Amino acid sequence: MPDDKSPDGTEGARRKRLPSSERREEFIAKAVEFFAEEGFESSTRGLARRLGVTQPLLYRYFPSKDDLISEVYDAVYVGRWRPEFERLIADRSRPLEDRLNAFYGVYTEVIFNREWMRIYLFSGLKGVDINRRYMGLVRRRILEPIVAEARAEEGLPERPATDAEIEFAWVMHGGIFYYGVRDLIYESAVSADKTEVIGDAVAALLFGLRRRFGMEDRKAPGGPGRGPACG
Amino acid sequence: MPDDKSPDGTEGARRKRLPSSERREEFIAKAVEFFAEEGFESSTRGLARRLGVTQPLLYRYFPSKDDLISEVYDAVYVGRWRPEFERLIADRSRPLEDRLNAFYGVYTEVIFNREWMRIYLFSGLKGVDINRRYMGLVRRRILEPIVAEARAEEGLPERPATDAEIEFAWVMHGGIFYYGVRDLIYESAVSADKTEVIGDAVAALLFGLRRRFGMEDRKAPGGPGRGPACG
DNA sequence: GGATTAATTTTTCACTCGATAAATAACGCC
DNA sequence: GGCGTTATTTATCGAGTGAAAAATTAATCC
Known part of the structure; x- marks a missing residue:
């Protein structure tokens, strides 16, 4: 069986595609929310679920979990x-x-x-x-x-x-x-x-x-x- | 293959046995050190390694990881x-x-x-x-x-x-x-x-x-x- | 409308996690 | 010195982990 459910939760409603840069922004913003609440040890699958997206998609935008976390730091420390x-x-x-x-x-x-x-x-x-x-x-x-x-x-x-x-x-x-x-x-x-x-x-x-x-x-x-x- | 190495690291030196209460104290004290440094998400295997003991032994003394963590809280908050x-x-x-x-x-x-x-x-x-x-x-x-x-x-x-x-x-x-x-x-x-x-x-x-x-x-x-x- | 490109999903791997059950071996007692 | 108790280890389960590779599908261009 597939290891993640249909990303959206609701069956059939296929996820809209977003241009690369927008998607990236969205990922970082939600990652801030997610890791702030759950801690950095929480799983990329949990984050993907919250994004309504499959987990491997994250790896299209960030080479590793640590790289994503670095972006989170930047968004908070530098960006604010x-x-x-x-x-x-x-x-x-x-x-x-x-x-x-x-x-x-x-x-x-x-x-x-x-x-x-x-x-x-x-x-x-x-x-x-x-x-x-x-x-x-x-x-x-x-x-x-x-x-x-x-x-x-x-x-x-x-x-x-x-x-x-x-x-x-x-x-x-x-x-x-x-x-x-x-x-x-x-x-x-x-x-x-x-x-x-x-x-x-x-x-x-x-x-x-x-x-x-x-x-x-x-x-x-x-x-x-x-x-x-x-x- | 066995999933944990010889507890002591050094081969052959079998672990000395300790009476239940002493061992318990030792576990809690080291758990304070360990979780303080690595965070509560760190593995019971890591703690066991640091104790020179196998991981399932922890479960002889504490029914679950959370129970062990509670003991850690008590030792720090109440005990000090x-x-x-x-x-x-x-x-x-x-x-x-x-x-x-x-x-x-x-x-x-x-x-x-x-x-x-x-x-x-x-x-x-x-x-x-x-x-x-x-x-x-x-x-x-x-x-x-x-x-x-x-x-x-x-x-x-x-x-x-x-x-x-x-x-x-x-x-x-x-x-x-x-x-x-x-x-x-x-x-x-x-x-x-x-x-x-x-x-x-x-x-x-x-x-x-x-x-x-x-x-x-x-x-x-x-x-x-x-x-x-x-x- | 078919080909191209790129976003997204599916599948899978090797490993780690907390926890349980069974096997082993050190100690105290007589 | 044998015996029972129990501390400790071995082996294992099922679920979850980050990550890579391959298959799919939506958007774009001519």
Whole structure:
């Protein structure tokens, strides 16, 4: 007997043909859904079933399961990054607190999404390097700018962020991320509203950074303007 | 041909027998290691290989793979909880900031551990309910006490923590947790030292809670002493 | 409308999975 | 030292896995 049922489920209704590029897009989009929900260990047959298509067809478009998974990573990590993230943080026409609230508002619009979060966590556990690269992106494009803007708003001289500053920014950033995890992955009732939670976190972030500046800018009042990275 | 090699790998060295209870313990301990590293989808044959034992032997001790996995959960979630967690937070002979630094010092000794973190994340993605129960435990035994202690130290009247307060405490707690994730799962260089990071986070946590108290204790100066939970 | 091209399915392979049943061999007891 | 108990292994089943090869069928072109 055939090892997969009629792709559509309903007998007789033969699948419409699609041009190669469209089909590919469709496959990737559904693969994001599918692997996000079921994990990357789930079978290509399961994905094909959800697509209403036979399993070997996948291999016409992707040489292997791993290649398909790479496309999934790209669609999520690269495809959903928005250039306005960086602009929002750096826009000095508004107070930093406003900017950060605005930034985390739109950033969480992207990442507070079941697909995004689950792909992120699954891929992190797999140890694929795109994950490490994404964290590098967050550090360079989000956290370092935030620290720099906070220094600027305090009237402190420019200088590369210290490890302790970045680490603290990571804790707050991770706290906001984890808020999404609780909501979307653990589905534990997250009752307070997002704007308020972000507002509290942003206030604490700025408080913590100013506190750090106060602790570290004593010994170097003028500071080595553009000294080598600390640590 | 036999479907598993000689369990030990090295030929001839027949496996020593162990009494039932000892063997069981050994299996669970190694299963924690194994599934933490490879994920719960990994094969019982892989685990057996690592144990130097044949795969069907596992089924002498656990009726199914899922039952073994449940034992793994118990060993990690229940077995590593330390009663001193709650005592440290509630010990009013010291300032709260000290207590929280001490608490997060020992708490992170337990959870900043590759096994613990990976089991936690894997099980969270699987959606097993022990995960939700653990988060309930954290809320009741850690976060609510922290908020209560913060109120007490401010001289405010006792009352159940509001959702916004708990949510903020979760963000800080999650930020610390995520610090461990970055270190142990994503293995992104975490350079600053743990004590300092915790110190910064604790300071920000207390700042944020006091800020919240100031925002919410205006309209209810005496407050409904033991009113129903907010929200 | 028949030939060409390319999208899709059918069939199949070699292997892995969780689990069961039966055979074997190490240990304790007397 | 033989015997019974039971820990452990051997062998096997049926279902599912990623992948390749070949057969089929829908769309396109002239």
